[in-house]
Amino acid sequence: MGEDSTELLDRLASSLADRYRVTRLLGQGGMATVYLADDLRHSRVVAVKVLRPELTEGVGSERFLREINTSARLNHPHILPLLDSGNAGELLFYVMPFVEGESLRDRLKRDGRLSLDDATRVIAQIADGLGYAHRTGIVHRDIKPENILLSSGHAVITDFGIARALDQAAASNLTRTGTATGTPYYMSPEQWDSAPNIDGRSDQYALGCMAYEMLIGQRPYAAPTNMALMLQHLTAPIPSVSAERDEVPEHMNVAIATAMAKMPEDRFATSDAFAAALRSPTATVPVRTTPVAPAAERKLPRIQPRIFQGAGLALVLLIAAYAGYRVKKNSGPSGPxxxxxxxxxxxxxxxxxxxxxxxxxxxxxxxxxxxxxxxxxxxxxxxxxxxxxxxxxxxxxxxxxxxxxxxxxxxxxxxxxxxxxxxxxxxxxxxxxxxxxxxxxxxxxxxxxxxxxxxxxxxxxxxxxxxxxxxxxxxTQPTDDIEAYRNYLQGNAAYERSWARPDVESALAFYQKAVDLDQNFALAWAKLGRTHAWMNQLRYDLTEDRLVKSKAAADRAVALDPGLSEAHLALGLYWYWGLDNYDQAMGELTRAGALEPS
Incomplete structure (x- = not known):
């Protein structure tokens, strides 16, 4: 445990001493740090989860606690209940029962993939819990293997209401609409689009991605950056489970592909219907309009349009070509x-x-x-x-x-x-x-x-x-200043960690420090320009000043190194995300693609 975690543990233990005896660190995730504790009032062992301090700064605590308490009314065998929540020493926390066992992520790390029977059972139990919550009007928004606990063959969903609470609290505090809360590997296309009215079919999409991973042992979409991963979820063909694992029957393949449809209306009406279709070859499946990758083409990085048209579609294809599909080239037996x-x-x-x-x-x-x-x-x-x-x-x-x-x-x-x-x-x-x-x-x-x-x-x-x-x-050596390089790497780490505002702002601060230390660090200027544009795209800052900073940094990168593909990418994203100027964006992204090593 590092020094920061020790200080956080001491601070939490002191603040909650009259209610809980906090004993040790259990783990750390993207949103919270988890501690084991004894509930002194009820003589039971619990898990106390504390929001990362940098997230706490970005949300309104009262609104967060009000939103998270909406999930306290959930009472279902496959949903881990919320026992308590509050603000202790300026730390936002919530309490859930401690479950002996392991997470689905731990199981997948150990076994690689699940048997068909085990996968179907786990999916059905998760779908049952989701269906109950959706009928009460509550959407999880961050379904992933880390949020599924397995104990004695029983699956329970944890952290219900946390993602929504962060969304709603941040929206209130920042006076903005929509945000891409979730985990990139499992986020639905409508979450990537920051759609304002997310419903249960978004959780169903994440469950479909998890079903694929449970059966195949790897995630359905992978890319070198979050931006490229976003484009895969938005535009790439739905992968075929049976193409990767012959024993998977066709009705399961169709059910998972339906749950992963790009458009919500192409998915099952409910998560329960998805689970039923997995179990039964005769279950009703919606007519799907999004393509599924044929078995022979499963591994090709081919892109299909979802809702983009005209110049917008061409631009998406250009970004996709630059942002990650080029890294893993398609090759035959005698290829590279x-x-x-x-x-x-x-x-x-x-x-x-x-x-x-x-x-x-x-x-x-x-x-x-x-x-x-x-x-x-x-x-x-x-x-x-x-x-x-x-x-x-x-x-x-x-x-x-x-x-x-x-x-x-x-x-x-x-x-x-x-x-x-x-x-x-x-x-x-x-x-x-x-x-x-x-x-x-x-x-x-x-x-x-x-x-x-x-x-x-x-x-x-x-x-x-x-x-x-x-x-x-x-x-090639990107900079002569090792301290500038260290700040650049820390900026990359923050940028890749999450899309939460504190992480994006942290990335900006590190990139800014890098260029302050080395005014000729073209790659850092490019990342600085791109991240300013990203602040606008995420609706964290829609001011003109943010776009001016994006353009200035991208222009500086191009001036320093006209042959740097990242510089033209940053300028292209400024035109695309900031001004919706497709012509200018396509010109810069075309240059970026031409300069990127092939």
Whole structure:
């Protein structure tokens, strides 16, 4: 437990001492930190969940507590009840029963996928709980494996009302309409669109995504960035379960595809109807208008339109082509060598995890610029962080020829006196042989040379002949200022962590600090411009000043490096998100796509 968590535990324990004896940390999620506690009044063990302090700052506490208490009336065997909530020492908390067992996420991490019978039973129990809640007018909005607890074969939904409470409290406090609360892997298209009237069919979509994951062992959509993931949910064909697992009967495949339909009206009317269709081949299924990927085309990154027309559709296709579909190229048996860079393990303080992520991400980016390599996206790789699966299992699941794994330890009190130790191994999946053992300790300022050196040695070990532009890209150094680079990496970590306003604003602050330290850091300027535009797109700040900042940062990035694809992407998103100027946006995004390594 880090120092911040210890302080939070002490603060919570002191504030709740008359009602609960808080004993230890249970876990941390995107919205809350969870503690085990004894309920002193009722002699029972409970889980006390505390909203992250940075989220607390962005919502109105009274409105949040009022909204969360609407879920207290839910009484169903497959819904974990809300026992208590309040504000303790400026910490917003809520209390639920402690459930012995594991989360569905833990089960999937351990087993990979579920049997057909187990998956059908769990889905039916979740659907039963959702159906009850929906009939009372309450939508969960954040259905995901982490929010499903399994105990003695019994599934219960947790955190009911939390996402809605955050939505409503934030809307009241920020005087805005709509926000993309949820977990990107499971968010429905209407959530991505920030639709104002989300209903139970949004939860059904998330349950359909979870059903796919339970049966296949991986999520239905993956992309290297949240933006690319959004486009997959909005426009990509619905994946076929039976194409990936032959034993899945067609009626289950159709039921899951129906639950995952892009348009709410194409889904089942209720979650109960979805569960019934999973169990019975004769159940009624709505007529679907969204396409399902045929078995032969399941792995192609093909895009189909949902609601976009004309210039808007063309623009979506351009963004999709840039934002992630290009990372994993479509290849035949004799195509490029397939490789994945797994998340490097941070061996230093937990507060420096962003730096280890930055090292592995940068190696991924450099290797992705090599035309004869097919590099799996970061989003697909990050699911294996902390996994107990063997490298052979991971390689087989990702269908890659080689894996790179590594560790990073950063030591020192300041950048000028710090050192970084990096180890990594290039492993051939077929036989487990280590082709490249790499181990070096160098000054922190040499981290760029380390990243370039690893990428260069990997291509040499794989006997890849590099073109001159590829050699230049492998050796590129984005900045000469290591402190600016650290802030840039922290900005990336905040940007990818969530779309909550505190995280987006944190990303902005880090990117701003990076460019303050190095006025010539083009990539940081590009990310700064894009994130200002993102603040507008998320409706966190609709002022003219926000768009002026977006345009100025993007223009600065283009001026510094006209050949930087990220700079033209930022400018394109300014025109698209900020001004709805499709012609200008398409011009910049076309340039971004042309400049991105293929």
């Amino acid at each position: 060598t397939r490789l994945v860079v797994l998340p490097f393990q941070n061996q230093g303080p937990s507060s420096e995890a962003y730096f280890a992520d930055g090292v592995s991400d940068e190696i991924t980016t450099r290797l992705a610029s090599v035309s004869s390599l097919e590099v799996i996206s970061r989003t697909s790789a990050v699911q294996y962080r902390g996994t107990t699966k063997s490298l052979k299992q991971i390689g087989d699941e990702l269908d890659v020829d080689y894996l790179i794994e590594g560790t990073v330890r950063w030591s020192g009190s300041n950048p000028t006196q710090s050192s970084v130790k990096v180890t990594c191994r290039l492993i051939r999946v077929s036989d487990g042989n280590v082709l490249l053992p790499y181990d070096t300790t160098a000054a922190l300022n040499d981290v760029f040379a380390i990243q370039a050196g690893i990428a260069q040695q990997v291509t040499e070990k794989l006997s890849i002949a590099l073109l001159q532009p590829e050699r230049r890209r492998l050796a």
